[in-house]
Amino acid sequence: MRRSPFFAKLKLLLAGQKVNTPRFYRLAEKRGSMSARHFDRGRVRAVRRAAEVAQADVATAVGVGDSTVAGWETGLATPDPEKLPALARALERELNDLFPRTGLPDLTDLRCDAGLYQYETAAVIGTKSAGPVAGAERGERRLKDKYVPALAAAYGVSEEELRRAEDRSIAKAQAGEPEPKATSTAPGSAGPPGTLAEKLTLILERSYPGEQGPPTDAEIADAINAHAGARVISAGGVMDLRTGAVETTSPVVLEGLAAFLGVSPMYFQPDDAVARQVYEGLQLLSASRKGAVGRVKGRGMSSQGLPTNVMEFVNSLVTELEERESDSDE
Structure with missing residues (x-):
């Protein structure tokens, strides 16, 4: 008989045994690929000058700083492939003409x-x-x-x-x-990342491979501020978090950061806080399977324990899970 993987792991947890590291710590390795479009900084500079477009105007059109455009033209940096369409439009040239594709x-x-x-x-x-x-x-x-x-x-x-x-x-x-070979922006550690800086470094290294590299601190800050609907962090603030100069930040910043990077907000929570939530959830599930949900009290609630509607939901969920387990045994 084939047992449900979920219940197999759940039973190990309830018995106090060790199971695999949580999935959000096992970020998959991602293959990198060079940009298929060729960026020629000299040609970009020549085209911009011929069109009599100022670097500042290009920067505004592309959504970057003036110094970023200057860096592209001097070879100090290369634009993300995602920026090339906007750059071509700013210079009034066709994308395929200004940045020809290979393959x-x-x-x-x-x-x-x-x-x-x-x-x-x-x-x-x-x-x-x-x-x-x-x-x-x-x-x-x-x-x-x-x-x-x-x-x-x-x-x-x-x-x-x-x-x-x-x-x-x-x-x-x-x-x-x-x-690609990753370059760490924060102190490395053996095993799963522990600090906020290590967790950020892991995602930025693994999720944005290739020549384009990860988003800039300014882009991350803009995304967080857009998510929050207010200016809650600057590019410098993002850099401080990324490098470990600042070890904690507000919940709204963590929520925006998680949304931007496509991970659960729990990923950025301290390990002990996550473990506590998991433990309490397992306690509740274990008690409900034993018919003792009424004796499990929620944090910050009255002495009567969990509300009736919550207990009904938990019990119905457990029943559904048990039915699935039964089906998997047949």
Whole structure:
């Protein structure tokens, strides 16, 4: 008989035995790929000057700082592939003309040509995170049919073109492209990340491989502020968190950070706080399976324990889980 993996792990936990590290600590390695478009800083500078467009105007159009554009033209930095469409428009040139492509596009190329960062695709397909798109871009799994129309429309291609690009992503993954070497921005540690800086470093290194690299501190700060609906952190504040200069921050910043990076807010909580929540949840589930839910009290509640509607919900959930376990045993 085949036992349910969920209940197998649950029983180990309730018995006080060790189980695998929580999933949010086991972030998958992601394959990196160089940008398929060629960026020539000298040509960009020449085109801008010929069009008599100031660096400041280009910066405003692309949504970056003046110094960023200057850095692109001097070779100190390279723009993200996602920025190239806006840069081409700012210089009044066609994308394929100013930044010619090498080879046919894969899913990552189509997204970048649409000027979208990976995390932004969650809103396009109506999911909480960009996981489905990230997995498809890495060639690990195909997109569900229900996501294809919205992505194709957002990328400005047909559904057939999107599927062909998906085939190329899978082919690249099967060919086994070498993974990029990550450079740490915070002190490293053996095993799962513990501090906020280590957790940030892990995500930024693993989730944004390739030449484009991770988002800048300013981009992260802008996303957090947009999520909060107010200015709650600066680029300097993000850098302090990322490097470990500041070890804690407000809940609203952590929530915005989690939304931007596509992870659960629990990921950024201290390990002991997460463990406490898991333990209390397991206590409640264990008690409910023994018919003793009424004796389990919620934090901050009255001496009568959990509200009736909550107990009813928990008991119905446990019944459903037990039925699933029974079905798996047949």
